Amino acid sequence: xxxxxxxxxxxxxxxxxxxxxxxxxxxxxxxxxxxxxxxxxxxxxxxxxxxxxxxxxxxxxxxxxxxxxxxxxxxxxxxxxxxxxxxxxxxxxxxxxxxxxxxxxxxxxxxxxxxxxxxxxxxxxxxxxxxxxxxxxxxxxxxxxxxxxxxxxxxxxxxxxxxxxxxxxxxxxxxxxx
Amino acid sequence: xxxxxxxxxxxxxxxxxxxxxxxxxxxxxxxxxxxxxxxxxxxxxxxxxxxxxxxxxxxxxxxxxxxxxxxxxxxxxxxxxxxxxxxxxxxxxxxxxxxxxxxxxxxxxxxxxxxxxxxxxxxxxxxxxxxxxxxxxxxxxxxxxxxxxxxxxxxxxxxxxxxxxxxxxxxxxxxxxxxxxxxxxxxxxxxxxxxxxxxxxxxxxxxxxxxxxxxxxxxxxxxxxxxxxxxxxxxxxxxxxxxxxxxxxxxxxxxxxxxxxxxxxxxxxxxxxxxxxxxxxxxxxxxxxxxxxxxxxxxxxxxxxxxxxxxxxxxxxxxxxxxxxxxxxxxxxxxxxxxxxxxxxxxxxxxxxxxxxxxxxxxxxxxxxxxxxxxxxxxxxxxxxxxxxxxxxxxxxxxxxxxxxxxxxxxxxxxxxxxxxxxxxxxxxxxxxxxxxxxxxxxxxxxxxxxxxxxxxxxxxxxxxxxxxxxxxxxxxx
Numbered sequence: 001x002x003x004x005x006x007x008x009x010x011x012x013x014x015x016x017x018x019x020x021x022x023x024x025x026x027x028x029x030x031x032x033x034x035x036x037x038x039x040x041x042x043x044x045x046x047x048x049x050x051x052x053x054x055x056x057x058x059x060x061x062x063x064x065x066x067x068x069x070x071x072x073x074x075x076x077x078x079x080x081x082x083x084x085x086x087x088x089x090x091x092x093x094x095x096x097x098x099x100x101x102x103x104x105x106x107x108x109x110x111x112x113x114x115x116x117x118x119x120x121x122x123x124x125x126x127x128x129x130x131x132x133x134x135x136x137x138x139x140x141x142x143x144x145x146x147x148x149x150x151x152x153x154x155x156x157x158x159x160x161x162x163x164x165x166x167x168x169x170x171x172x173x174x175x176x177x178x
Numbered sequence: 179x180x181x182x183x184x185x186x187x188x189x190x191x192x193x194x195x196x197x198x199x200x201x202x203x204x205x206x207x208x209x210x211x212x213x214x215x216x217x218x219x220x221x222x223x224x225x226x227x228x229x230x231x232x233x234x235x236x237x238x239x240x241x242x243x244x245x246x247x248x249x250x251x252x253x254x255x256x257x258x259x260x261x262x263x264x265x266x267x268x269x270x271x272x273x274x275x276x277x278x279x280x281x282x283x284x285x286x287x288x289x290x291x292x293x294x295x296x297x298x299x300x301x302x303x304x305x306x307x308x309x310x311x312x313x314x315x316x317x318x319x320x321x322x323x324x325x326x327x328x329x330x331x332x333x334x335x336x337x338x339x340x341x342x343x344x345x346x347x348x349x350x351x352x353x354x355x356x357x358x359x360x361x362x363x364x365x366x367x368x369x370x371x372x373x374x375x376x377x378x379x380x381x382x383x384x385x386x387x388x389x390x391x392x393x394x395x396x397x398x399x400x401x402x403x404x405x406x407x408x409x410x411x412x413x414x415x416x417x418x419x420x421x422x423x424x425x426x427x428x429x430x431x432x433x434x435x436x437x438x439x440x441x442x443x444x445x446x447x448x449x450x451x452x453x454x455x456x457x458x459x460x461x462x463x464x465x466x467x468x469x470x471x472x473x474x475x476x477x478x479x480x481x482x483x484x485x486x487x488x489x490x491x492x493x494x495x496x497x498x499x500x501x502x503x504x505x506x507x508x509x510x511x512x513x514x515x516x517x518x519x520x521x522x523x524x525x526x527x528x529x530x531x532x533x534x535x536x537x538x539x540x541x542x543x544x545x546x547x548x549x550x551x552x553x554x555x556x557x558x559x560x561x562x563x564x565x566x567x568x569x570x571x572x573x574x575x576x577x578x579x580x581x582x583x584x585x586x587x588x589x590x591x592x593x594x595x596x597x598x599x600x601x602x603x604x605x606x607x608x609x610x611x612x613x614x615x616x617x618x619x620x621x622x623x624x625x626x627x628x629x630x631x632x633x634x635x636x637x638x639x640x641x642x643x644x645x646x647x648x649x650x651x652x653x654x655x656x
Contacts (some may be wrong), residue, residue: 045590070480072590072618076605088603090590090618094477094491097498101590122480125626133314148310148655157315158614164319 008089024096028065032058047101056114059089063119067091067100073116073126075106075134079160084108085136089116089123106136115141133158196603262482272300272532275637279308283386283641286651288625290640292391297636302629317615321581322348325612327418329602332617333653335378338364338371338615340490341420346501346591347602348422351584354556360424361503366540367410367420368532368593373444374403375596376526376533379648380451383523386645387464389454399447406436421485423557424550430469437541441534448530452612455523465519469631469643472517479630480623482600485647488525495594507539519646529596556582583605590618599620621653 026039034057036049050058072090083105091100095113106113115138116123127138127149135156138144146153155162259298278289287308295302298491317328329344341363347535356364378401404414409430413415419426455461476486486493494511496504511527512528513523550557559570576582586608592601598620605614624647631643 028396041587042586069477071592071599072480072601072603072616073478074603074616074618076616078613088588088616090601090603094498095491112401118481121478122623122626146307148307150307157312164315 016049024098025100027090028058028061031061035098045101046099047063047103048105050102052104052106052113055102056119059091059102059116060119062091062100062102066093066095067098067130069094070120070122072100073123073130075136077134077158077160082108084112085134087113087130088135110134113137114139115144117141128133132156135159189304202412202535211607219451220595226534263290271295277640279305282626284655285382285649286643288644288649288651290628290641292637294637297638298460299632299637299640302632304625305463306625306651306654309651311655313656314615314617317612319611320568321610322422322584322612323577325422325615325633327416328418329615329617330418331473331652331656333413333595333597333600333619333621333650335375335650336368336371336596337416338368338420339600341418342368342502343591343593343600343602343613343617344604345420346593347589347604348584350589351587351604352422352556353583353585354423354551354553356424356502356551357504359428359546359547360549360551362540362544363429363549364420364502365504365507366429366537366544367407367425369516369536369540370406370440372402372533372596373530373537374400376530377403377444379526379596379645382648383642383645384451384455387461389461392454395451399444402440402443406433406440409433409436421550423553424548426550428549434541437537441490441538441541445531445534448476448527452527462520463644464639465523465646466518468519468635469646470516470518471627471631474631475627476517479627481598481627482623483594483596483620484522484525484529485517485624485627486598487512488514488521490515492563495592495599500589501593502534506543508538509536519642522646558603583608583610584612592618595620596652597624599652619653619655619656620650621649625649626652 026046026121028048029035029037032050032052032054034054038047040047040051043112048058050129069092071092072088074088076086077086078084078086084106085105085106087106089102089104091101104113111134111143115127115135117127117138118140124142125147127141128144129145130136131138131141132146132149133156145151149157217280225465273294275292276289276292277292278284279287279538283289289305289308291303291305292299313328313332320328325348326341326344329340331340333340377396379396381396381400384390384396387487408414409431411426412420471481471489473486473489473491475481476489476491482493490513492513493509495501496509497511509532510528512525512532514525541565554570554573558574559567564569564574584604584606586606588603588605590601590603592599594600598618599618601618603614603616603618604612607613628643628647631647632640
């Protein structure tokens with residue numbers, strides 16, 4: 001199923017010569033030397049680790065490089081790691097038949113990231129969702145409001161330190177029933 | 179932000195491919211403006227504090243009529259959310275209409291905030307979240323074995339695809355191989371599910387455009403498939419049948435006859451519907467050139483599936499990234515030209531036929547063998563083995579009490595659901611429960627694209643456009 005499971009080696013130029021489509025990242029890697037490319041699990045799962053300050057530029061460059069379909073944007077709360085949050089953007093290229101997953105770390109103390117709605121308008125609802133559920137603020141978003149939770153909700157439910165809550169159940173004749 | 183609960187900042191324009199004009203404004207400016215707005219609302223109100231946050235729909239505050247900040251409202255930079263019609267309407271003679279969330283034509287609890295100029299829609303704002311049940315949070319508390327019971331409830335019209343996407347994502351982390359029979363059963367069930375989902379679409383699209391008998395016809399034909407699902411999985415919906423490691427059980431005895439009956443009855447029905455729709459002048463007039471979306475807009479907004487194909491994008495995940503051995507079967511991908519409701523109708527009708535073709539091929543070529551992986555760390559042992567083997571008993575106990583561990587890592591798996599690209603992003607930290615599960619659901623994007631399809635069209639076209647987008651609100655809100 002997997003040729004190279006869980007490889008952590010960055011995709012250098014020499015590693016990208018195993019097919020005609022694998023060098024689609026070469027121009028991106030050249031223009032963004034600080035971005036670390038990685039291939040996980042299957043060949044169709046390509047991951048780029050992008051610094052937060054180059055995020056919008058990288059997404060725009062990826063769009064020019066053929067990854068012009070916006071697929072997905074979501075947040076992940078890696079509670080104890082630094083940076084705490086990660087925003088994962090999925091792009092797709094119909095031309096190269098390839099996906100690109102962009103992972104950006106976002107600080108836990110000041111969760112702010114630039115919005116990519118200027119590049120992909122489809123990110124609008126997804127960024128609102130991440131803001132709503134994780135409290136990550138997207139700078140430059142045209143309408144950053146809660147989308148799934150009620151407007152007056154307090155807290156951001158998908159954060160790991162947000163409890164799922166519980167309803168106390170009272171059992172008959174239980175000593176703890178009081 | 180959270181201290182201004184009911185104030186929606188920013189302009190309300192429908193998303194377009196152009197960059198927003200105010201994208202360059204710095205964060206400090208934005209923060210200042212928000213603070214200013216907040217002060218304005220609180221200072222301008224005469225109501226006691228309890229009234230301000232009394233309803234669960236949001237606070238109700240009335241802006242003083244002579245407030246200096248009123249121009250902000252007219253520019254559309256501040257829009258009050260609930261109940262209060264802002265000054266935009268009076269100045270431009272726009273009428274604000276709330277459609278939903280209990281409107282029958284919104285296919286669930288979708289609410290549309292419409293700004294009408296006479297009969298023409300000028301701005302649309304979809305408001306969602308009425309069906310949000312926090313399924314992504316729930317998924318973090320369920321083991322991978324229980325996970326498919328959760329995800330199958332998201333898109334309740336294509337539960338098989340939800341389960342399949344989840345299973346594929348988990349299996350890619352586990353690195354298990356599914357036997358060929360298991361893969362064929364998965365293809366059989368998902369393609370039947372595509373037919374049943376498209377039949378519901380067909381029923382509701384007809385009803386929304388006035389062909390009320392279409393609802394009965396579509397649901398009647400879907401019933402054949404649901405009865406088959408009930409026979410196979412035990413449930414009509416929310417099957418929890420496709421699980422990480424394979425499928426829950428083998429197909430029941432006599433399933434071939436049931437499939438043959440479906441293959442005989444459903445195409446007959448479909449040809450009847452085509453007869454009903456194709457030459458119908460009302461249906462043609464109400465769908466042709468309505469709700470148009472271009473290929474570029476589809477790509478930028480993440481619109482996928484039949485809507486993208488109707489606009490001329492030749493893209494199907496079953497062809498591009500084949501999953502579950504679907505590349506073994508011969509089928510065509512219908513592609514439209516104009517991106518309007520009529521083309522979506524044609525594309526979906528053709529997809530029903532192609533999916534039935536795949537079902538026929540599965541029926542003819544299904545291999546024998548195991549229907550789930552033999553990896554005992556993932557698959558529970560057969561009931562008989564539990565009586566004989568201590569090890570089997572331990573495995574069974576461990577699997578059903580604590581589940582199986584999945585290697586740390588992250589994976590994204592996508593399938594072509596009846597609505598489009600349905601992806602599951604699973605992050606594992608090496609334990610029995612996912613650290614994070616994110617469902618990339620196609621309806622979410624399609625609801626987001628509704629303003630693009632609707633703006634500057636007529637009010638009467640709203641229902642046609644919503645029906646053609648085929649949103650499932652359980653899928654949108656999760």
